[in-house]
Amino acid sequence: MAYDGGTINFKPSCGHFITLKVLSKNSKRPRPVKTNIIPPGAKEGEKTAFFLDIVFTEEECKELIRCSEEKGYEQALVNVGGGRQKLMLSARNNQRCLIDSTELVDAFWETLAEFIPQTFYGYKALGLNERLRFLRYDPGEYFKPHFNGSYERKNGEHSMVTVQIYLNEINLELFQNLLDERLKDTVQTKDDPNLLSETYESITTSVLDEICPVTTRVRTVKSRLPWYDNNIHEERRIRRRLERKWRKSRLDTDYDAFLTQKDNVQLAKK
Secondary structure (H helix, E strand, O other): OEEEOOEEEEOOOOOOOEEEEOOOOOOOOOOOEEEEOOOOOOOEOOEOOEEEEOOOOHHHHHHHHHHHHHHOOEEOOEEEEOOEEEOOOOOEOOEEEEEEOHHHHHHHHHHHHHHOOOEEOOEEOOOOOOEEEEEEOOOOOOEOOOOOOOOEOOOOOEOOOOOOOOOOOOOHHHHHHHHHHHHHHHHHHOOOHHHHHHHHHHHHHHHHHHHOOEOOOOOOOOOOOOOOOHHHHHHHHHHHHHHHHHHHHOOHHHHHHHHHHHHHHHHHHO
């Protein structure tokens, strides 16, 4: 992968090169606007949370979305500790795309470095970790309140601050209203500042994921082919019924049944 003249070429695990056009630090991009957020129960400087507006141009955001689509999305898993991940549809059912790129995050760091605390709990800021996670949500998909984990390199370096780059337009009024609504359920923690702060962090992460996802999927409606026989029509009818059942229950068992029936439909077509 190379960074040359505002263009990045990289080859992810999909096996072919992807070109991403990125403006350099010295371009005419407007300077980001910073808005600090102090979680309830936290003293200023104890925790760090803030918004940066206009970090990247609309063109750059579209390029990043395009590159993620070219790499491809898959069902998002949940970290369960020990380096293990598990499909937990009751907690999250959205899709994600993972891209590891040192050169790409170095280009991001040129823009973000001056806004990130250079020391945090006695540790020095080194840059962004190279694992980029693109999250995509279709209607009805979600990632329930959660705490973000850390990323650790083989040399022991690990992440301490989450950097989320929103590639779609964010509605700050909707964010604040939804956040206030979710926080109403945390009144029982108001006498414990530490617990309230942790709850705020968890809910904020979930709300941000929900209101500003990467929305890129293109749906194509295919006409019914004339060679479909009654058996195929029946298998497809069962598949649709199982899909509706899963989307209503969000149970892993219903999801497995739906996937099995999808395979049955493909077998019936052969």
